[in-house]
Amino acid sequence: MTNNHYDLIGVGIGPFNLGLAALCEPVDQINALFLEQKPQFQWHPGLLLENTSLQVPFLADLVTMADPCSQFSFLNYLRAKSRLYHFYFFEKFHIPRREYNHYCQWVAEQLSSCRFGERVEAITWEENRQDFAVKTKRVDGTHFTYHCRNLVLGVGSIPHTPACFQNVPSERIFHSAEFLHKRDRAYQCQSITVIGSGQSAAEVFYELLQAQETYGYRLSWHTRSQGFFPMEYSKLGLEHFSPDYIHYFHSLPQDKRDQLLAGQDLLYKGISFSTIANIYDLLYERSVADNYPDVQLASAMEVKEVEKAGNGYRLVYRHLHQNQPYTHETDCIILATGYHDKIPDCIANISHLIQWDEQKRYIVNLDYRLALTQDIPNQIFVQNGDLHTHGIGASDLGLGAYCNSVIINTLVGRSVYPVQQRNVFQQFGTLT
Ligand SMILES: Cc1cc2nc3c(=O)[nH]c(=O)nc-3n(C[C@H](O)[C@H](O)[C@H](O)COP(=O)(O)OP(=O)(O)OC[C@H]3O[C@@H](n4cnc5c(N)ncnc54)[C@H](O)[C@@H]3O)c2cc1C
Ligand SMILES: NC(=O)c1ccc[n+]([C@@H]2O[C@H](COP(=O)([O-])OP(=O)(O)OC[C@H]3O[C@@H](n4cnc5c(N)ncnc54)[C@H](OP(=O)(O)O)[C@@H]3O)[C@@H](O)[C@H]2O)c1
Structure with a gap:
């Protein structure tokens, strides 16, 4: 591997791709690079108000639901910051949003695979090399090109x-x-x-x-x-934010998924x-x-x-x-009119490689690979751009570690982070 050729390049470093970077760190088979346009990790900085908390338990940190022993867990962050006793007496599952942001910054600082202040401007498919060329612009105005076999888009959503x-x-x-x-x-x-x-x-x-x-x-x-x-925040309602519901939702025809989503606003x-x-x-x-x-x-x-x-x-x-x-x-x-998904401009040149549905949305496989128009060994994964295919858990931080486990397992072809099949008490779909 030359130092500008990677197995995987991630576009954007929000919680989803940061979690992926953390979970990739101990996996030798994946030489990854993640690129973020902002100069440092910042999680929705315009709304980091005091006295607001994460809407999911602290266990929905970047890694715990995939690997509770990871050095990048929230509990290890507390230990590193000498806050374990404070947290113990705090006795709350829902941590301040400002602390979640600080925890993510602590993780990002330790990951050499994460590069900030570098915007991905254009991605092209290089047929002869069978890889993607990722062109970036750094904050100092310089340009750079990296190559990778696989991509993961983690660009989040934009204010509506x-x-x-x-x-x-x-x-x-x-x-x-x-x-x-x-x-x-x-x-x-x-x-x-x-x-x-x-x-x-x-x-x-x-x-x-x-x-x-x-x-x-x-x-x-x-x-x-x-x-x-x-x-919705009842225990059985929350079971809709599970791998089991993702499997069920994904198995439905697209028109049924769209119809279901239209009535699920108050779940998420x-x-x-x-x-x-x-x-x-x-x-x-x-x-x-x-x-x-x-x-x-x-x-x-x-x-x-x-x-x-x-x-x-x-x-x-x-x-x-x-x-x-x-x-x-x-x-x-x-x-405060919400956010919407936007297909990032940087993939315009590889648009012909991607299969689009009738509403010009990605067709996302269960394992977060985009359906492509050509039979190539390379993959493009998407994180949090899959509401229409995977359902209401798409942007849920509690499912980030699951989603990243699936992506890593798919990339390396073995179960690095085992994914459990039955996670909820209820059954989605007909009874078996
Ligand atoms: C205020 C707020 C609070 C939320 N709180 C919760 C919560 O408590 N619990 C929960 O489950 N969900 C929450 N959500 C929903 C969701 O989990 C978050 O929006 C989360 O940040 C999504 O993570 P992400 O990684 O997909 O995207 P983002 O966090 O949006 O990160 C995407 C990153 O990609 C970068 N990027 C985009 N294009 C490029 C490019 N071309 N080159 C380089 N970088 C690029 C952006 O700068 C950005 O930093 C919240 C949402 C909002 C708006
Ligand atoms: N504490 C936290 O952790 C935290 C904080 C902020 C946000 N979040 C999360 O981030 C996500 C986005 O939340 P959000 O509050 O930014 O957006 P949102 O939940 O999508 O809400 C947008 C609101 O704007 C309304 N709206 C849109 N267009 C309008 C118009 N033309 N006229 C009048 N009203 C209009 C919508 O009405 P309709 O119902 O008719 O669409 C809805 O009430 C959610 O998942 C949320 O849970 C979490």
């Missing part, structure tokens, strides 16, 4: 902004993904509107509600969803019970003695139009039940 916001001056309109970077702009306004009712919206709203007495703004929280509903979106309780309790406290805070909450309201109005903006909603327009003026808009 409704189309009507695209041509509006955006000084005081921003996505929740940028909240911490732009929060001060909101604090200076007389009125703020948060749109959406997922976990991001709820955390942003709660943060603004806590600061409302200090800054004195009017606060509105509007969403297209049917209500401010909680995300929505607000945590504790955030809803925090918000409600603060509203209750603030409204004592008829002193109602200047707050408005409304659901079933879809933003249809937005335009500049004086120093602020005018929003036009359509109420989904009453089918009526509603106009609302505000100085600042925070779009």
Whole structure:
């Protein structure tokens, strides 16, 4: 192997590919390189708020569900940071999001296979060499080309902004993904509107509600969803985030999978019970003695139009039940309108190698290999781009180690990280 030729190159270093890098580390057969455009590991930095926690137990770290003895486990991180006793007395499964980010940074620092500040710009297929050429641009402006036999795309998703916001001056309109970077702009306004009712919206709203007495703004929280509903967190509901459910879901015809997904929003979106309780309790406290805070909450309201109005903006909603327009003026808009998958530009030159479904989505095999148009020994894997093929667990951190075990086992052709068959009490599909 020359030092720019690899068995595997990973595009992007979020939790999924970082977990893969950690699990590949002890596997001699895989000479891997992972490339990340950001200068260091940063997990959704614009929403790393204090007092917010991971929505999965700490066991969903980068490695434990595949190899509890790994040196890259969260418990070993605690030991390295002399925090084991603190964690022991903390007595919580759900760790602060800021600590999860710090733990991931600790893992990334130890992995020579992870390179930061290097964006993958283009990937081409080199027929004569039977490998992929991966062209990158580093932060200092220099370019580099690596070669690899196999690829793994771990580019995550990107913030979704409704189309009507695209041509509006955006000084005081921003996505929740940028909240911490732009929060001060909101604090200076007389009125703020948060749109959406997922976990991001709820955390942003709660943060603004806590600061409302200090800054004195009017606060509105509007969403297209049917209500401010909680995300599923019952034990039997959680069994849908298991390898067993992935197997079942993947076995269904694509049109049935699409139909199922359309009705499963509240299994993986929505607000945590504790955030809803925090918000409600603060509203209750603030409204004592008829002193109602200047707050408005409304659901079933879809933003249809937005335009500049004086120093602020005018929003036009359509109420989904009453089918009526509603106009609302505000100085600042925070779009907590979610994220969407995007096929990365860097694979444009290998698009002809990839099989696409009718909706221009990847066709992803059960073992996370993309279906290809040519019979070549090389593979392209995808992480967290498989909601439509593998179901609601696609972005779940608790399934990252499973997904990475499958990828590694497939790459080396043996069971390096054994994958257990029966993990849940219920049966998905017809009874056997
Ligand atoms: C605020 C927030 C909190 C969440 N909390 C939880 C939670 O508690 N539990 C849970 O199960 N799920 C959670 N999720 C969902 C999901 O697990 C996370 O979004 C997770 O970060 C997905 O990991 P990833 O590796 O797929 O992608 P990402 O974390 O998005 O990482 C992808 C990386 O690829 C890089 N990249 C993209 N293109 C290129 C390129 N061309 N070259 C180089 N690098 C590139 C990006 O810079 C990025 O760093 C959360 C999501 C959000 C938005
Ligand atoms: N603490 C944490 O760990 C944490 C924090 C943040 C996020 N997350 C996770 O990250 C993922 C994304 O969460 P998210 O909250 O960013 O997004 P989300 O769950 O996808 O929520 C987006 C919200 O925006 C609404 N919306 C979209 N377009 C709209 C429009 N035009 N008008 C009005 N409302 C509109 C959606 O309504 P519809 O319901 O109609 O689509 C929905 O309520 C989730 O899996 C979540 O659990 C986790």
